[in-house]
Amino acid sequence: MTNDRTRPTVVVVGLGGTIAMMPSDRDGAARPTLSAEDLLAAVPQLDATDVDIQTLSFASKPGASLTLDDIDRLANQLRAMAGEGAVDGIVVTQGTDTLEETAYLLSLLYAEQAPLVVTGAMRAPHLAGADGPANLLAAVTVAASAHARGLGVLVVFNDQVFDPSRVRKTHSTSTSAFTAPDTGALGIVAEGALRLLAVPAHTPRPLAATLDRPARVALYPAALGDDGALLKTMLNQVDGMVIAGFGVGHVPETWVPVLAKAARRIPVVLASRTGAGTTLTRAYGFDGSEKDLLSRGLIGAGHLDPYKARHLLTVLLRGGADNDTIRATFAPAGTTAEGRG
Structure with a gap:
């Protein structure tokens, strides 16, 4: 897509996970193979969002194999992109096994004005009722919204918007697996727009510039x-x-x-x-x-x-x-x- 700075620019960053998994020819079991570009191609409705979209395939891992160093490197790269004003919002797609943890980690390491939205899928693209395209569409909508600007990191799943400090994966297979037991959702995506009902309790600010010391x-x-x-x-x-x-x-x-x-x-x-x-x-x-x-x-x-x-x-x-x-x-x-x- 061409870059028209009269419209918001959102970069979609792929880390792998179920949202990017397809069955293997070897045994039929799902493994991460799809790029960020592949994910976008499955969501034709994005063309109607009036958003310029860029892509970055950062990793291709199941959520369980992501590391703190992976997230630290990602946060460094995203801070640089947002700090330069090159993007108005960021969407990170990844595996749901660790999504609640990586989103919180990112909230400790990223505090730019451009919102950073984390999403994924519970059902792989080849399955009936795959939820990845809808989650990606909702995440781009939130990342491009002026109402999300300055809120730091958010989690978007099943058309709900969550504070990363509160969100939890509370079901192993349901497409509504993500909830916030103490507070509920911050808002929803409806009719192609973010409807924000509350804001996170914390003020986004990075806790550390670099994680260069070993600690177990x-x-x-x-x-x-x-x-x-x-x-x-x-x-x-x-x-x-x-x-x-x-x-x-x-x-x-x-x-x-x-x-x-x-x-x-x-x-x-x-x-x-x-x-x-x-x-x-x-x-x-x-x-x-x-x-x-x-x-x-x-x-x-x-x-x-x-x-x-x-x-x-x-x-x-x-x-x-x-x-x-x-x-x-x-x-x-x-x-x-x-x-x-």
Whole structure:
């Protein structure tokens, strides 16, 4: 398509995933093979959007194989493109396995005025009812909208618009797999336009310019009957840890000495494994309760789920943040306009 700067320009970036998968001649199982150009060719309705579209095939991977370094390199390239004013919006297509995580990561690394919209598909292009074309059309619509400008990263799926801090994949196969349990959608796409009903609670701003320091951050879920022996071994091998606790942030009492000792050496973040709601600070006082653990040096994740808390901690550590900065960043997570939760 020709580039007419009287119309918005959106670049569609392909990373692979189900939206780009076709069955293999070898065994009939789907693998990522389609380019960003191929995806656009399947959506003739894009010609009616009055948007100039460019493409970039950045990777061809299943979502499960994307890495933090992949997303860091992508964010660097997209910041440069948006900072130069070459595009008015960006759409990233990728696998849904990790979409909620990469979208949140991008929100920590990208804060240009041009909106960055992440989407994908639950059904591959060769299947009946494939949802990729509709999701791509909706994502381009949002990326080109003046109402999305300055909102940073958004997730668009099934004609709904989500805050990357809140969105979760809550079903393994449904085309309506993506929801935001605590807040609901920010808006919808209807009649070819973005209808924005709310805005993200956080102010988009990058947390780190470069992720040039090594850091290994683990996530360990609380489970009934776990005596903490494996946890103790893991804590000795990492630079940071996120604990996915029971309920509002509880763990077995046998874990308490292990976690207290670790928190004197590395940042240990306490999140909830429930998938919705927040960790608390003082409702319960038994050994292994949220109040007990916070008093022993753990850091509350607030509304951040364990996966997003892990990425926030990783970005902070790889960006060189000290312990005070890490605590200050997590302190308002998910609760105020300045929070990154």
